[in-house]
Amino acid sequence: MANESMRQNWSDAADGWVENEAVYDAVLAPVTAAILERSDPRAGHRVLDVGCGSGTLLAKHAAAGAEVVGIDIAEGMAAAARRRVPGATVVVADAQTADLVDAVPGPPFDRVVSRFGVMFFEDPEAAFANLRRAAAPGARLVFACWRSEAENPIFSLGTDVLAARLDPAPEPPEPGAPGPTAFADAGRLESLLAASGWGRTRIDAFDFVCDFGFDGADGVEERLTMILNGRTGRLAEEQLVPRIGVDGWESVVEEVRDELRRHLVGGAVRLPAAVWLVTAVNPA
Numbered sequence: 119m120a121n122e123s124m125r126q127n128w129s130d131a132a133d134g135w136v137e138n139e140a141v142y143d144a145v146l147a148p149v150t151a152a153i154l155e156r157s158d159p160r161a162g163h164r165v166l167d168v169g170c171g172s173g174t175l176l177a178k179h180a181a182a183g184a185e186v187v188g189i190d191i192a193e194g195m196a197a198a199a200r201r202r203v204p205g206a207t208v209v210v211a212d213a214q215t216a217d218l219v220d221a222v223p224g225p226p227f228d229r230v231v232s233r234f235g236v237m238f239f240e241d242p243e244a245a246f247a248n249l250r251r252a253a254a255p256g257a258r259l260v261f262a263c264w265r266s267e268a269e270n271p272i273f274s275l276g277t278d279v280l281a282a283r284l285d286p287a288p289e290p291p292e293p294g295a296p297g298p299t300a301f302a303d304a305g306r307l308e309s310l311l312a313a314s315g316w317g318r319t320r321i322d323a324f325d326f327v328c329d330f331g332f333d334g335a336d337g338v339e340e341r342l343t344m345i346l347n348g349r350t351g352r353l354a355e356e357q358l359v360p361r362i363g364v365d366g367w368e369s370v371v372e373e374v375r376d377e378l379r380r381h382l383v384g385g386a387v388r389l390p391a392a393v394w395l396v397t398a399v400n401p402a
């Protein structure tokens with residue numbers, strides 16, 4: 119499988135993601151709304167959600183009367199999406215290589231959408247071309263992806279405390295490497311979409327606040343849980359517990375909490391966030 123390490127990573131992360139689905143949905147609500155506005159789903163549309171996770175966009179598009187299909191590389195995510203949206207068809211497959219016409223027979227898709235599910239492909243040009251082959255002429259591609267780590271403190275605040283203790287120290291990601299910020303360079307993203315046959319590409323900067331204080335609390339525990347469930351968090355626990363014991367690990371976790379508390383804005387964890395909102399059309 120082309121994206122085996124990503125399949126492993128997301129399978130390991132799935133339980134934590136699903137448990138915290140309500141937090142992700144609250145914090146990412148502005149992005150969800152912006153995707154829906156551009157997708158503009160209608161009754162009768164057939165919609166494919168790429169890297170559907172636990173099914174947020176599937177639920178929103180189904181509520182608009184669309185027929186919804188999800189694809190996700192992690193079984194735990196797909197199972198959660200099926201529970202959340204019983205009317206959806208959800209397949210466990212690699213969206214880069216899956217033969218979608220065979221995996222989910224039916225008319226070609228009118229919309230191909232994704233909230234942060236398209237940045238993990240080893241070969242993004244092949245992946246976007248594969249998605250386009252399953253799309254109807256005139257179909258719309260709509261997705262959100264992160265801009266650079268420097269513009270998104272969600273990737274560093276608190277996580278840095280754990281990363282500093284990893285051995286070997288983590289290398290900063292190569293620009294463009296598969297991962298959350300693979301498409302930080304909008305010029306590269308535009309070229310990839312053109313090379314994979316999508317037309318009329320628009321890439322708009324969209325800034326919002328990841329507001330972890332959505333329920334009136336300070337959001338520290340919510341953000342901490344996400345950090346510990348992320349790749350660095352899981353790796354840090356795996357390395358540090360044998361080295362410093364459970365009590366030592368608890369003190370490190372307390373340092374992460376302190377770091378988050380030092381950066382509260384208006385009494386809660388509120389992080390500025392920078393994404394690209396991308397739309398394109400299948401010309402053929």
Ligand SMILES: C[S@@+](CC[C@H](N)C(=O)[O-])C[C@H]1O[C@@H](n2cnc3c(N)ncnc32)[C@H](O)[C@@H]1O
Pocket residue numbers: 121124125128129142168169170171172173174189190191192195211212213214232233234235236238239
């Ligand atoms: C950041 S999560 C986003 C989940 C969901 N879209 C949401 O916003 O809640 C990324 C998702 O993409 C999935 N994914 C990663 N690589 C994939 C691939 N090659 N094919 C299909 N899904 C993939 C992961 O399993 C994960 O569910």
